[in-house]
Structure formats: C-alpha cells, structure tokens
Amino acid sequence: MPIKSYLAHPIAGKKEELMTALVSLGQCEVIPAENQNILVLVTDTHTEKEDEILKEKIEALSSLKLLALVSGFNTSQ
Template sequence: MPIFSYLAMPRNGAKDALCAELSALEYCQVFPAENQEVVVLVTDTPDETIERSLQSALKTVESLQSLSLAFGYDEKE
C-alpha cells in the first residue's frame, strides 16, 4: 500500500482547476492551502501497479505546474 504526499503547484491562476482535476483522480485526497497558491496531495494506492498508473495520470494534469514529493511510504509484506 504505497502512500505519498506531495506539494502541488498550479499553473498561474489555476488553483481551483488543479483541485478539481486532482480530486477527480481515484486514490487522491486534495488539501488546498487557504493563503497560498499551493495544494497538498495525498495518494494511497492498494499496490504498485495502480501506483504506476496513478503516476502516469498525474503527468497529464494540465493545470499542474510542478509536483514535489514530500513523503513516501511503501509497506512491503
């Protein structure tokens, strides 16, 4: 069960669009900052295959300027 948290920076003026696009993705929780143009994204996928698929989907989010990994945890059995 890979769990990652990211700081997501929207393109100029696209914070609301970014929140909507990320929220539409399965396995994602979005926490927008109240006073800054930044979004915290937490992902929790059931396995590595789905994690790779989610990573590919994140690369296609048009309102996303940059995504910085803040924390990652992958529990190996």
C-alpha cells in the first residue's frame, strides 16, 4: 500500500478550494498549515496503479500551483 505525503501549494487565494477538491477525491487526508498558504496532503492507496491515477487527478486540479513529494513508503502485501 503506497502511502505518500506532499506539500500542496495552492494558487493565491485558492487554499480552501484546493482543500475541498483534495478531500473530495478520497484516499486523501488534508491538513492545512496555520501560518502558511500550504496544505499537507497524505495519500493512501492500495496499489501503485491507484497511486499513479490519484496523483494525476491531484496534479490536474486548477487550484493547485505546486505539489512537492515529502516522503513515500510502500508496504509489501
């Protein structure tokens, strides 16, 4: 199960919109930073293919400016 954490940088003024969009995708936990215009995003998928599809959906969000991978880990099944 791939588990990855990212820093998601929204387009200026779009932090809430990005947070709502990410939560609606499922397989995501979103934690907003209190003092910065970023979101901490943790994804949890069952397979590498699901992870790739989810990442493509995230990167296609119009309110996302930059997605930076912080760490990734894959448990063997």
